Amino acid sequence: MNMIVRNLVGSQDAxxxxxxxxxxxxxxxxxxxxxxxxxxxxSLSGAVYLFKPQIDAWLDRPYxxxxxxxAPQSLDAQVAAAQAAxxxxxxxxxxxxxxxxxxxxxxxxxGRRGSEDFAIQRVLVRPDTLEILAVQxxxxxxxxxxxxxxxDLLLGTPGHVLLELAGAWAIIMIVSGLYLxxxxxxxxxxGVAYPRLAEGGRIFWRDLHAVxxxxxxxxxxxxxxxxxxxxxxxxxxxxxxxxxxxxMLVHPDWTTGPADAREQRxxxxxxxxxxxxEHAEHHAHHAAAGAAATRVGFDRIAPIAAGLGLxxxxxxxxxxxxxxxxxxxxxxxxxxxRRTIEFDPASFEQLRETGFATSPLIDRIFxxxxxxxxxxxxxxxxxxxxxxxxxxxxLLVVSSVVLxxxxxxxxxxxxxxxxxxxxxxxxxxxSLILALGLFLPTLGLSLLAxxxxxxxxxxxxxxxxxxxxxxPIGAARNPSCEV
Numbered sequence: 001m002n003m004i005v006r007n008l009v010g011s012q013d014a015x016x017x018x019x020x021x022x023x024x025x026x027x028x029x030x031x032x033x034x035x036x037x038x039x040x041x042x043s044l045s046g047a048v049y050l051f052k053p054q055i056d057a058w059l060d061r062p063y064x065x066x067x068x069x070x071a072p073q074s075l076d077a078q079v080a081a082a083q084a085a086x087x088x089x090x091x092x093x094x095x096x097x098x099x100x101x102x103x104x105x106x107x108x109x110x111g112r113r114g115s116e117d118f119a120i121q122r123v124l125v126r127p128d129t130l131e132i133l134a135v136q137x138x139x140x141x142x143x144x145x146x147x148x149x150x151x152d153l154l155l156g157t158p159g160h161v162l163l164e165l166a167g168a169w170a171i172i173m174i175v176s177g178l179y180l181x182x183x184x185x186x187x188x189x190x191g192v193a194y195p196r197l198a199e200g201g202r203i204f205w206r207d208l209h210a211v212x213x214x215x216x217x218x219x220x221x222x223x224x225x226x227x228x229x230x231x232x233x234x235x236x237x238x239x240x241x242x243x244x245x246x247x248m249l250v251h252p253d254w255t256t257g258p259a260d261a262r263e264q265r266x267x268x269x270x271x272x273x274x275x276x277x278e279h280a281e282h283h284a285h286h287a288a289a290g291a292a293a294t295r296v297g298f299d300r301i302a303p304i305a306a307g308l309g310l311x312x313x314x315x316x317x318x319x320x321x322x323x324x325x326x327x328x329x330x331x332x333x334x335x336x337x338r339r340t341i342e343f344d345p346a347s348f349e350q351l352r353e354t355g356f357a358t359s360p361l362i363d364r365i366f367x368x369x370x371x372x373x374x375x376x377x378x379x380x381x382x383x384x385x386x387x388x389x390x391x392x393x394x395l396l397v398v399s400s401v402v403l404x405x406x407x408x409x410x411x412x413x414x415x416x417x418x419x420x421x422x423x424x425x426x427x428x429x430x431s432l433i434l435a436l437g438l439f440l441p442t443l444g445l446s447l448l449a450x451x452x453x454x455x456x457x458x459x460x461x462x463x464x465x466x467x468x469x470x471x472p473i474g475a476a477r478n479p480s481c482e483v
Contacts (some may be wrong), residue, residue: 022416022417024179026469028173028180029168029416035169036397038170039393039396041153042150043394047390050374051143052143052374053376059141063103063124063134064097066101068101068128071126072101073128073130075298076296078127078130079298082125083106085123085135086110086275087276089108089110089121090110090320091108092108093107093317095315095316096305096328103124103182106124108121108122108123119139120137122135160231161442163231164233167224168436168446171224172443174224175432178213178217180210183212183407194209194211195207201472205403206403208395215392216392219392224370226372229369242363244251245356265387282426301316301328310330310337310341312332314329314330316328319345325342325345325351326348327340329341334371335367336367337356338355339356412467417469455473456473459472
């Protein structure tokens with residue numbers, strides 16, 4: 001008798017575990033269904049942005065180590081020539097080059113006062129003849145375009161929200177995938193730590209999906225978490241909490257959406273050296289002095305900047321109306337190496353230095369994560385890890401589509417069918433989902449929305465409910481949905 005009772009209890013426990021497994025599998029399916037298109041776009045655009053330094057250097061190779069016909073002219077003259085090509089633009093910076101035979105890279109901002117529509121233009125000047133070699137809109141550079149697609153799909157605020165939502169559901173996809181992978185009745189490491197490639201068929205694709213998901217899960221979660229500072233909802237919330245108790249507002253080294261990016265461009269525009277034509281609004285004497293200030297001094301500050309040992313690229317910004325100091329700034333993507341040093345506009349004596357080391361601790365932590373996310377923290381190995389993660393992501397997409405296509409039934413979406421009644425998940429899983437929903441507000445709200453939509457569909461649309469793998473509320477129990 002005791003044996004019969006134990007067998008019945010064991011059978012019930014197994015049934016409960018199977019029901020919970022099927023429920024998590026269905027949520028894994030839904031998360032993947034929503035996330036996979038975004039995963040493809042983010043993987044491809046991220047792979048391009050990983051190699052931004054190499055891509056930019058390759059595209060600029062015609063302007064490096066040029067065969068000059070004479071001695072290079074002064075940097076002040078090169079900047080003046082660039083300003084003449086964009087007479088109404090505000091000068092923002094000159095890139096410091098190690099080789100004087102490289103074309104001068106001078107950046108400007110174009111826009112109007114009171115407008116939030118600013119553009120960054122880059123003028124390349126031949127050092128010996130002051131010929132304008134190119135005027136480039138920064139947003140059309142391939143690496144910048146890839147970064148824009150990666151950031152908001154070129155959709156602005158809606159794109160930011162969609163990507164933040166996709167990132168949140170990708171976390172659900174990874175966590176639920178690890179639960180599904182967890183070996184329960186495995187015999188050995190085959191199909192657990194390495195795929196059974198010789199098996200073929202469904203086992204091959206299942207192992208390829210599960211094992212790849214296991215090995216890439218850590219890197220995938222790392223990329224998702226380090227992307228949070230750029231998000232709109234979570235990023236803005238984090239910025240608000242970060243500034244509580246601060247005596248002065250400290251701008252982080254990243255933007256949290258289109259509005260924040262526009263605000264930073266506006267601030268940069270106001271601090272930039274005014275175009276010579278803008279001085280016509282003032283007295284002629286002040287106009288002449290201001291116009292000269294935007295073109296004179298680069299030859300004095302450049303040797304000082306070269307001796308600072310800053311990580312490339314190094315940008316030299318002249319004094320502007322909002323900041324009466326020369327700025328020498330490292331704009332490397334390896335954020336722990338970033339430094340900004342200011343110099344007196346008359347004596348060129350160093351005034352102050354700011355940078356990664358002087359940033360708040362939380363900014364330094366996220367700065368390290370951002371640098372690793374962009375593949376620039378520890379050189380080529382960081383880029384290689386990022387590229388392998390991208391390849392693994394795409395392999396997960398392909399294998400998941402194949403698995404779905406092979407098992408999908410006719411006339412249905414192919415989601416794992418639900419048990420009835422819906423089983424209760426383990427307290428740990430419920431606590432984890434609750435914690436994720438609170439930590440990621442977009443995920444929490446979307447989870448509530450999905451649960452509400454699922455309830456409405458099950459009550460009011462029995463056909464759609466069955467197509468989705470759900471059991472309509474009030475329908476007769478169907479054992480075929482529970483196997």
